[in-house]
Amino acid sequence: MHELSITQSLVEAVLDRTGGRSVTGVNLRIGPLSGVLPDAVRFCFDVVSADTPLAGATLTIDESEGRARCRSCRDEFVLEDMFLLCPCGSADVEVVSGRELLVTSVEVA
Amino acid sequence: MCATCGCGDDAGTRISDLDGTVHEIVHDTAHAAAAPHEHPHPHDHEHDHGHQHDHEHDHGHAHDHGHGHQHPQSPGTADPGHSPAADGRTLISLEENLLAKNDLLASRNRGWLEGRGVQAFNVMSSPGAGKTTLLVRTIRELAGELEIGVIEGDQETSLDADRIRSTGRPVIQINTGAGCHLDAGMLQRALGALDPVPGSTLFIENVGNLVCPALFDLGESARVVVISVTEGDDKPQKYPHMFLAADLVIINKADLLPYVEFDVERCVRQARLLNPGVDVLTLSATTGDGMDGWLEWIRKNPHLATAAAGSAPRSGGLRV
Numbered sequence: 001m002h003e004l005s006i007t008q009s010l011v012e013a014v015l016d017r018t019g020g021r022s023v024t025g026v027n028l029r030i031g032p033l034s035g036v037l038p039d040a041v042r043f044c045f046d047v048v049s050a051d052t053p054l055a056g057a058t059l060t061i062d063e064s065e066g067r068a069r070c071r072s073c074r075d076e077f078v079l080e081d082m083f084l085l086c087p088c089g090s091a092d093v094e095v096v097s098g099r100e101l102l103v104t105s106v107e108v109a
Numbered sequence: 110m111c112a113t114c115g116c117g118d119d120a121g122t123r124i125s126d127l128d129g130t131v132h133e134i135v136h137d138t139a140h141a142a143a144a145p146h147e148h149p150h151p152h153d154h155e156h157d158h159g160h161q162h163d164h165e166h167d168h169g170h171a172h173d174h175g176h177g178h179q180h181p182q183s184p185g186t187a188d189p190g191h192s193p194a195a196d197g198r199t200l201i202s203l204e205e206n207l208l209a210k211n212d213l214l215a216s217r218n219r220g221w222l223e224g225r226g227v228q229a230f231n232v233m234s235s236p237g238a239g240k241t242t243l244l245v246r247t248i249r250e251l252a253g254e255l256e257i258g259v260i261e262g263d264q265e266t267s268l269d270a271d272r273i274r275s276t277g278r279p280v281i282q283i284n285t286g287a288g289c290h291l292d293a294g295m296l297q298r299a300l301g302a303l304d305p306v307p308g309s310t311l312f313i314e315n316v317g318n319l320v321c322p323a324l325f326d327l328g329e330s331a332r333v334v335v336i337s338v339t340e341g342d343d344k345p346q347k348y349p350h351m352f353l354a355a356d357l358v359i360i361n362k363a364d365l366l367p368y369v370e371f372d373v374e375r376c377v378r379q380a381r382l383l384n385p386g387v388d389v390l391t392l393s394a395t396t397g398d399g400m401d402g403w404l405e406w407i408r409k410n411p412h413l414a415t416a417a418a419g420s421a422p423r424s425g426g427l428r429v
Contacts, residue, residue: 002290002321006207013205024198028207035324035350036207082349083382091385101207107200 003040006101007048010041014054014106023054025107029062031098033082038063057107066098123284124298125267132281132302211325214293218328221300222311228410229311231327233351234335235344236317239361241269243335243394243403244312248276250397250404256309260299262291262316269314279303290321293328310407323350331410337362338369342376345383352380357388357406364393 014023026045030038038061045059066079070086070093077087084093125131206212222229232240241261248257259280261270270282281303283295296313305311313329315322334355336344339362345352352358358380360373377389390406392399 002324005288005290005292006324009210010207012210013203013207017201017203025200082353085382091382103203103205103207105200105202105204107198109198 003036004044004048006036007041007044010045010103011048011052011054013103015052018053018106018108020053021108023057023106024109025058025060026054026103027060027062027105027107029064029100029102029104031064031100032066033079033095033098034101036101062104064097064100067096068093068098069096121286122288122295123282123286124295124302125282125284126280126302133298208324208326211293214297215326215328218293218296218300219330220328221297222328222330225305225307227305227307227309227311228331229313229327229329230331230333230407231313231315231322231329232333232335233315233319233322233354234317234337235319235340238317238335238337238340239394240314240317240335241272243359243361244314245272245276246394246397246400247312247404247407248273248278250400251310251407252276255407256306258303258305258309258311260296260303260311260313262295262314264288264316279305285316289316289318290325291315291327292325296327319344319348319351323348323354331356333357333359335359335361336376338365338371338373342370342372343379345376345379349383352383352387355380355384355387357390359403360389360391361394363391363399364396 010026010028014026028038028041030036030041041061042059049055049057067076068079068084068086069076070088070090072090072092073086073088075086075088076096079095079098084095085091086093121134123131124133232244234240244259248259251257257278259270259273259278260283261267261273261280262283262285263269264285264287266284267282270280273280281299283291283299285291285295291313303311313327332355334351334357336358338360345358358377360376366373373391380387380389388406390399390402392403394400
């Protein structure tokens with residue numbers, strides 16, 4: 001359950017930037033290739049943020065799409081899984097998006 | 110047990126060598142993020158031996174970032190990083206990677222290791238794939254050729270470190286408690302405790318787990334993923350992140366191939382579909398068959414060449 005320690009990093013990163021101010025919202029972007037499950041982060045967030053200025057904050061996760069570009073046929077396509085294969089059969093692909101694991105912004109009162 | 114948060118020393122990370130010296134007990138970061146409170150630390154052992162007790166408790170972060178942002182909020186000149194919302198709340202733009210702290214510590218570890226010419230291999234697998242057996246045999250076969258140290262990661266016990274210690278090589282045990290992987294901060298502390306000699310080779314045996322360790326860069330020179338033939342040849346499909354992260358995949362327990370349904374070619378094909386450049390070796394750490402390829406891979410690792418060229422030969426260092 002690596003999401004637990006990643007959520008701990010999230011809380012620390014936010015506290016570093018907000019000091020003791022009350023945090024009312026946290027916005028994340030998590031891609032399908034990041035290796036992190038958004039639902040598991042949601043589950044951990046309430047536990048980890050308890051007794052911190054983030055307690056009760058609304059967690060919003062933008063679950064971005066995995067996209068790749070094929071260097072053979074130049075097509076851009078949606079990645080359905082971790083196997084980086086273009087529908088044309090080529091494995092020579094470049095991941096355009098989907099690896100994001102970011103805290104994009106926070107809202108403080 | 111801590112009465113404030115319910116954590117116990119047993120649940121934190123412990124770093125120890127095998128004469129029973131606990132170098133450090135570190136509470137996890139959730140604890141650090143919780144409200145600061147005091148922990149009493151009774152010490153009832155005698156201090157007549159020469160090691161340091163560095164009980165560093167990383168909590169009580171009194172981060173008072175007094176940036177003094179007193180922006181007079183005139184209309185149309187809002188600070189783009191601090192956008193006031195209509196209801197008086199302020200949106201602060203961060204755009205920060207959630208693994209940024211780990212990655213920063215990993216970069217420091219990498220620089221520390223490179224500065225000493227130490228090549229470090231992060232060895233990962235599911236529990237029971239044969240990591241420790243492989244390391245014990247590797248240490249024995251390279252005895253007199255490479256100076257080897259080991260950092261062992263397990264949730265509990267020093268059983269694996271005991272096995273390494275029987276080879277006579279230096280070993281540090283990290284017990285992660287509830288943790289399912291090693292991170293760069295744990296390695297940093299373990300490196301301080303192990304103090305590997307310049308020009309040496311370090312194996313980091315990660316917690317047995319094919320999922321979580323894949324995401325945490327430790328600062329290693331290369332990542333070695335071990336799977337055993339009893340686990341099934343579909344492991345790369347089931348655990349793609351681990352195989353994407355690998356520099357080398359070792360298919361272990363090859364001596365059992367006659368007794369199990371494991372298609373080596375299929376497994377290699379799947380691993381290379383995920384990670385086209387990955388090296389793959391098939392061996393048995395128990396019988397020794399195929400070990401030569403692995404030993405050669407260690408000898409030819411570019412980080413060893415750098416180490417040999419970059420640091421003066423020392424006694425206790427690299428011997429060729």
